Amino acid sequence: MEKTIEDPPTSAILLDHCHFSQxxxxxxxxxxxxxxxxxxxxxxxxxxIPRRKDWIGIFRCSLNETIQLFITPDTGSIWHQVGWKTTxxxxxxxxxxxxxxxxxxxxxxxxxxxKAYYLPKDDxxxxxxxxxxxxxVRGASIPxxxxxxNEEDILVVTTQGEVEEIEQHNKELCKENxxxxxxxxxxxxxxxxxxxxxxxxxEELETLQSINKKLELKVKEQKDYWETELLQLKxxxxxxxxxxxxxxxxxxxxxxxxxxxxxxxxKLVQGDQDKTEQLExxxxxxxxxxxxxxxxxxxxxxxxxxxxxxxxxxxxAMKKQQELMDENFDLSKRLSENKMMYNALxxxxxRLEGENDVSKKVLPPACSPSRNALSANQMIFVITPGSNxxxxxxx
Numbered sequence: 430m431e432k433t434i435e436d437p438p439t440s441a442i443l444l445d446h447c448h449f450s451q452x453x454x455x456x457x458x459x460x461x462x463x464x465x466x467x468x469x470x471x472x473x474x475x476x477x478i479p480r481r482k483d484w485i486g487i488f489r490c491s492l493n494e495t496i497q498l499f500i501t502p503d504t505g506s507i508w509h510q511v512g513w514k515t516t517x518x519x520x521x522x523x524x525x526x527x528x529x530x531x532x533x534x535x536x537x538x539x540x541x542x543x544k545a546y547y548l549p550k551d552d553x554x555x556x557x558x559x560x561x562x563x564x565x566v567r568g569a570s571i572p573x574x575x576x577x578x579n580e581e582d583i584l585v586v587t588t589q590g591e592v593e594e595i596e597q598h599n600k601e602l603c604k605e606n607x608x609x610x611x612x613x614x615x616x617x618x619x620x621x622x623x624x625x626x627x628x629x630x631x632e633e634l635e636t637l638q639s640i641n642k643k644l645e646l647k648v649k650e651q652k653d654y655w656e657t658e659l660l661q662l663k664x665x666x667x668x669x670x671x672x673x674x675x676x677x678x679x680x681x682x683x684x685x686x687x688x689x690x691x692x693x694x695x696k697l698v699q700g701d702q703d704k705t706e707q708l709e710x711x712x713x714x715x716x717x718x719x720x721x722x723x724x725x726x727x728x729x730x731x732x733x734x735x736x737x738x739x740x741x742x743x744x745x746a747m748k749k750q751q752e753l754m755d756e757n758f759d760l761s762k763r764l765s766e767n768k769m770m771y772n773a774l775x776x777x778x779x780r781l782e783g784e785n786d787v788s789k790k791v792l793p794p795a796c797s798p799s800r801n802a803l804s805a806n807q808m809i810f811v812i813t814p815g816s817n818x819x820x821x822x823x824x
Contacts, residue, residue, distance in 0.1 A: 437484040437524075439516040439564045451477040452559035452568025455538075460574040463550065467543045469523075469557050471568065479527055482562030485541050486519035490554035490572045516560045521547045525559075552576045655746055659753065662739050666760070669732050676725055683718055687711065729771070736764040 455470040469485055490513070523541045531537070549555060552574050559568040690711055697704045743757030 437486070437519070437522050437560065438482055438562050439519070439560070449566060449569050450474070454557050454559075454568060454570035457557065457570045458573055460576050461548075462577060463548070463575045464545050466545050467548060468540055469543065469570075470538070470540045471557070471559060473528075473531070473537045473539070477567065478531065479525055480562045481527060483525040483567075484522045484560055485525060486516070486522035486558050486560060487543065487549070487555050488513045488519055488558050489549070490556055516558070516564050516566060519558070519560075520549055520555065522560075549575050652750060655742075655750060655753065658742070659746075659756065662735070662742075663756075663760075665735070666732075666763075669728070673725070673729075676721075680718070680722070683714075687715065729767075733764070733768075736760070736767075740764070 451474050453472045453474065455472055457470075461467050471485070473479060521543065523543055525541065526539065528537075528539065554572040554574055556572045557570040558566050561567055694704060694708055694711070698708075739757070740761055743753070743761065746753045746757065
């Protein structure tokens with residue numbers, strides 16, 4: 430038994446467990462002339478994939494063994510196995526060359542050349558066998574000999590019963606192969622339909638994702654706009670509250686100043702009539718203070734309108750953005766407190782106007798100009814923001 434460089438992978442697997450029809454040997458001669466190179470032609474079947482350590486060996490057949498014939502369902506080619514039991518019994522071998530592209534039809538047709546030096550020198554029967562890297566036989570050729578042309582050919586035959594059995598088996602295999610082909614076509618069609626459906630679903634998914642991103646961006650922009658607007662309204666409200674507080678302090682100061690001046694006028698009015706001009710001036714200042722208070726009330730009304738608008742925006746924002754509810758609720762509560770404070774101031778104003786009318790009736794005539802300077806329509810109130818709001822009349 431000849432060996433070259435590296436021994437091929439073999440196994441002790443019995444041939445009954447091998448798949449001989451996966452590689453088909455073509456153009457195998459009945460005999461080859463000794464001393465010449467031998468080219469072995471073979472074809473891969475549709476579902477067979479060769480591997481790097483696959484090899485083709487020449488095995489010796491024994492004439493004393495029973496010859497077995499098999500017909501492959503794909504090509505109808507006949508292969509024979511005689512004499513040897515495992516892949517360890519090869520005479521010589523050659524490594525298989527892997528094709529670059531198995532999908533190419535020409536790649537299925539392969540060949541390997543055995544050099545004359547390694548071939549047998551006797552006239553025994555031999556056969557080609559394709560063995561994969563696991564040591565399992567995937568295909569076998571008909572037997573052949575190494576002898577001169579003038580020798581008589583040896584014909585291998587079988588009984589009629591065996592041939593009929595083989596033909597019946599071949600028909601069954603052909604039928605099974607056709608069923609597999611039909612099933613394969615059906616599966617390919619199903620796969621194509623599923624691929625088309627998958628592509629359609631993928632496109633729909635991409636469209637929905639794009640729409641979702643646009644909606645998310647729009648919602649984010651709207652949310653940012655609302656937050657910015659609410660922040661501006663808060664800042665405006667704080668500014669108005671600060672100005673109102675400053676105005677209240679200024680009114681307190683003016684009320685204290687006016688009270689002091691009134692006391693001085695009561696002392697001076699009896700002794701000096703010229704102080705009337707000073708009283709007129711104080712009246713003008715009081716008118717100016719009243720105008721300031723009127724402007725302040727207008728500003729308060731504008732603030733109320735702004736708060737009403739904020740409440741409207743709050744109602745809209747509650748539907749679209751739950752997170753703004755607490756802040757707008759606080760703002761509404763603050764507005765209600767301001768309204769209550771405003772109503773309390775109105776009632777206090779009416780009360781003080783009544784007291785002022787009574788006071789004018791009981792004052793002596795000489796003091797009348799002083800009291801007329803503070804008419805019912807010119808009462809000054811101090812507005813202090815906050816939960817502990819108070820109102821103080823200017824006396």
